[in-house]
Structures are given as C-alpha cells and as structure tokens.
Amino acid sequence: MYLLDVRTIQLREFQGSAIPKRKYAILSHTWGEDEVSFQDLQAGTGRNKEGYQKIVFTCEQAKRHGYKWAWVDTCCIDKSSSAELSESINSMFLWYKESAICYAYLVDVEQSQFPYARSNGHGEPQVSRWFTRAWTLQELIAPRVLCFYSRGWKEIGHCGERIAQIVSDATGIPKPLIESHKSLSEYSAAQKMSWAAHRSSTRPEDVAYSLLGLFDINMPLLYGEGERAFIRLQEEILKETDDHSLLCWTVPKSSPRAWTLQSVFATSPDDFTESGRIRGNLFDSGHPSAVTNRGLQIHLSLSERIYGEGSHLFHENAACSVFDAMLNAGECEPGHGTVLYQISIQLVRTPQISSRHLQSVNRYARLATPSFKRIGIDALGINSAKTKKVQTGLIYVHKNLLDWERHRFGFGGFHLQNIPIARSLCPLSTPKVDSNLDNLCIKAIDYSGLIELLEDVTVAGIPPNVGAGMTWSPIYGCITFDCEPHRISEWPFLYVIFGVECSSAREMPFSVLLVWNTNYVHFSLRPTEVQKSKYATFEKYCFEKSQLWTTLETMPPDDFTHKVDFWATYGEIARTRAVVGKLDIELILEREDPNTDDGKAAGNRSHFLIRAINHSYDPITGHSSDDGSKWIGQIEATDTTPGHSTDVMSIERTI
DSSP: OEEEETTTTEEEEOOGGGSOTTSEEEEEOOOOSSOOOHHHHHHTOOTTSTTHHHHHHHHHHHHHTTOSEEEOTTTSSOTTOHHHHHHHHHHHHHHHHTSSEEEEEOTTOOGGGTTBOOOOSSSSOOBOGGGGBSHHHHHHHSOSSEEEEETTTEEEEESSHHHHHHHHHHHOOOHHHHTTOSOGGGSOHHHHHHHHTTOBOSSTHHHHHTTTTTTTOOOOOOTTOTTHHHHHHHHHHHHHOOOGGGGOOOOOTTSTTTTSEEOSSOSSGGGGTTOTTEEEOSSOOOOOOEEETTEEEEEEEEEEOOOOTTSTTOTTSTTOOEEEEEEEEEEEOTTSOOEEEEEEEEEEEOOOOOTTSOOOTTEEEEEOOSSOEEEEBOTTSOBOOOOOOOEEEEEEEOSOOOHHHHTTTOSSSEEEEOOGGGTTTSTTTOOOOOTTTTTEEEEEEEETTOSSOEEOOOSSOOOTTSSSEEEEETTTTEEEEEOOHHHHTTOSOEEEEEEEEESSTTSOOEEEEEEEOSSEEEEEEEEOOTTTOTTOOOGGGOSOGGGHHHHHHHSOOOSSEEEOOGGGOOEEEEEEEEEETTEEEEEEEEEOOTTSTTGGGGTTSOEEEEEEEEOOEETTTTEEOOTTOEEOOOOEEOBOOTTSOOBEEEOOOOO
C-alpha cells in the first residue's frame, strides 16, 4: 500500500503489518478528466493538473486532524502494474475500513443543497454524482468515520444521525449501517446488491469489482470480460454462502428481458432494485448449492405453474413446463425484520434433447419476471400456501443460455414453437397429436425479412442467400426469423406465409397466409396449385410481394380480410377454414391479453396466437364433425415496425 506523506506529498510504500492502521486519512471522490497519476507524482509533473488540488486538500485536512499519512486512489495505485492494480482493488474495502477518517468530496454540491447537485434550472433535483458511482458505495459503507465536503471544500458535516438519515433516503441503504452501528453480515446478498442498483462505472467490469469488499470476496481481475465479471462475482459469492436471496432478482415490466428465458444469475445489480427487503437463510435447508458445468446445482421444492390456453406459456406445451421454485428466502415487513412472505421464482424445464437422452426433468432455465411470487408465512413461521409439491430435490438451473434458448419466448422477429404440423422442423419435442395431422410438415416459408421464398426447410440449416437470419433448434422445436430493422420502415405491411405438405401423395399441399398492418388483417388457409409450384403461395396472390398489400387493400372485407387495427384488439381477431383432401382445418387468430393472469407473461410484447383445429372431415359424406376437434398448434410472430413495441405471435400446442 502506498501512502502520501502529508507534509511532503511524497509516496511511501507499506507492506502487511507495517501499514499504519487507523493512522491515515483517505479520500472518496468522483474522478475528473485531469487527475494526477502515480507516475505523475513520482516524476513531479502533476502539480499543474486540476486533480492536484484534491490531493493537497486531503493532505492539509489530514494534518489538521493530526494524521501523518493520506491515501488518494488517483495517485496511490500504480495502474501500470496489473498485479498491483488487482491487489489494490481486492484490498480497497479493507483500506477504507482501516482508515482513521474518510473525506467524501462532492464537487457538484453546494453546502446548503446537500445531497443534491447544483441545479441547472431544468427538471427535478438530482443527487450528487458521488451517490451514483459504483466505487463510492464501498467508500460510503466501509469507513469508521465519514465527513462530507461540498464544492470548494466547505465542510457539510460528519455522518451522524441527521446526515445518515439524508444519505439513507438518497441511497436506500439502512441508516444504522451508514452510522456504523451494524455489521454487513446482518444483511442478505439481495439487500447488498440492491444498494448497488443504478450505480455506474466507466468500465463495465468495475460494477462487479467495486462490490468485492461488500461480500468479502477476492477474485482475479480480468479487464475485458465486460458483464461476465458480474456473473463471476455471483459464482464466487455462492462458493462462500448458500444465501438464496442472491436469486431474488427481477426485471422491469418494460424491459425486453421481461418474461424471457435467462441465466440463473442476474445481469447487473439493477436487477435487484426491488430486493431491498429480501432476507436469505430462513431455515437450515441441509443441502449445499454449487456452481457446476451443468449450471447451478440446488435443492428446491417445485410446484407446477398453470398457464391457460390464452397464454403463449400454455402449460400443455412440451416447451412450456413452468414451475414455481420455493427459495430459502423471504421478504420482510417494511421497517422491521419480521419475514412476511417466502419467495418463489419461475423456472422452465429444459425439454428432452433426443430419444437417447434421459428426460431432462432436472434442468431448468430462469424465467425473468417483473415480480416474485410471495407465499404467506404464519405466526409460527410455517409456509401457509396450499400448493401441491410435484418435486422436491436436486435440480440444475442454467447459467449459460444460447441465443435460441433465451429468445424462444419472444425477443423479436417471428417465432415458431412446437407446431405438430411442423414435425420435420421439430422432430424431437413435438408429441403426436392426431394421426391425420401427424403427417403434415412445413416445407416452405416466406416472411417480410426474406428476399426470396425459402424452400425445403426440413434440415437444420438454411441457404446463405435468403437475405435474413433464421435459426432452428431441435431441442426446443423452435424456429426464429429476424427481419431486417432498416427495411421494415419501407414496408406498408408485415406478412408470414407457410407452405405445408403432407407425406401422403393423396393429400394436396396448402399454404397459410397472414398479412397485417394497423388498418387491415388478412388471414387465410388455401390449397396450392401443385402444377404451378409445389410450394407456391396462394394461387390468388402468386405475384410480386410489392403487389400483395395493394391487392388486399382494394378488396372489400370478407371472411379472410378484416378492417381492424391489429395492435388495438384483444381476444379473437380472425378465423379461416379450408378442406384439404381428407382434412378440414380451421385456424383461429387471437391476441394474448396482457391484462389477464394468463396473458401477463406477454410482458411488454404483444403475443398473437394461432390455434389450429382439425374438424375430422369425411371425404365420403362430405361432412365435418366438430366432435373431438383438436387444437393442434399456434404460431408466434413479432412486430418490429418502428414506433411499435416489440410484439410477438406465439406457437404452442394442446389437445
């Protein structure tokens, strides 16, 4: 550790027990553009820099308080040495804790306006930048004595009861901790993370590195790893504790991550914004947790979460087995330590990979939700919920997810999941639903992002010249299309077309067409004229794409073309029905209502469901029977039109 001699402003190195504990002053501040470095001070070239005045003041103030030594991070760390930088960052919390006094300099605050920054005359007052930086969190909590100074080095006061309350109101950190009346060990991992929410740093890695001391963690620094540093920090925390509150994170309702599959770990402290009252270790579970190459190994009790057919998470879909996982963590009453609720998070089971693998019932992905499920706890500390536990035991929760895993419930573009009539695209996870429909598969696809019709899509891979991205997952039975955002503004409409073929030569191929904008919806299912093109779009619309919407707009509303605002309608929007060979198939287009319990999982996206019903057409009698009709699939697509939120159509299946 390098310290400044307050008389000469020269550096002196101390090692181990030689460090003068409780005998040096330390500075907490936010960096400017003209700071004095270690090399500047060694060479005597930093006196003309603006940051030199902070060093001078720190030394002068330390002398007045009777201390011989001072520490300033800008010049007391040799940042050209990666080894010394790593040692300093891992030791910094301890250095602040063992200082005699810490001077917190708020350069943007006038003495009378603490803790608010100087007003620029616009908007609501903002707290000082000092309260928004990642590194200053530990510099607020660690010191035994903290004194604030405003612009011009005017003393605001020590962090006693009055100032501690002001700081607590500004930061959400409990007042007793700011006053140094409590130990950090009394607070859960989720609470500590919540204090770091919405604090920023110049380098993304520093968000994690600045928290090492709060969790009493040491780990090597790997600048360049970016947000991975925060994941690594959480892994290190779980090596030292089994505090389940670390899993108690949420995402805002407006976030594109809401209701998507995520890693078991949070992506930043911002995910813990609503976790300030979460406590861990409600009881001794008797089971250790560990981070493995299969994910987080943990013992949890699971109960199935039932979403109805109005949700893209419909519970009978093989890719949508959702469970509430009860954590050893709870939420306290505001202002008290009494735990009122036990917390559960939602997990989605990973489907079976292939027939050669065991059913992957013990591996799950985290469903990122805007809130927790809270289960009441009675006066005896007993979970009062009347839920049926379907599994209690060892499970694994993914810590790394591939893009097609994370996006399979809708991040953008078009999505297809578990469509029985698309067996060739998802042969492993789609169960048999109906013997008549089981032979159908999608053989051609066209949508707004493609340059030309995509044919022969029975393999996991696409020609390189299709003009837009498409990914295929045999594990989840999911296809994702990505429209080119820069082209969408040029399109007066969006569309998706599926060319469907039956393995039986007696059945005729058919196509499904969905076209929409804010004025019209066209939704139809029709046989294809094989002699023209095996995978052609509808006979009526077999012309250039640029003419498609012009034709539809000039047509009067009928059974297939509806004058309706696609984005302002919930529930059923349109139906289409056609007889194809021995099949009488009806498709129902619905919009998932986010204001219902089933539809809230749509998050900030607008999900549209297409239900396929087989009416068991009898070619001999020429009649259909609605008895035993089967709902065989759904289609999911996302509107990426500028000005719209990310909107999704989903594909599911049920009987």
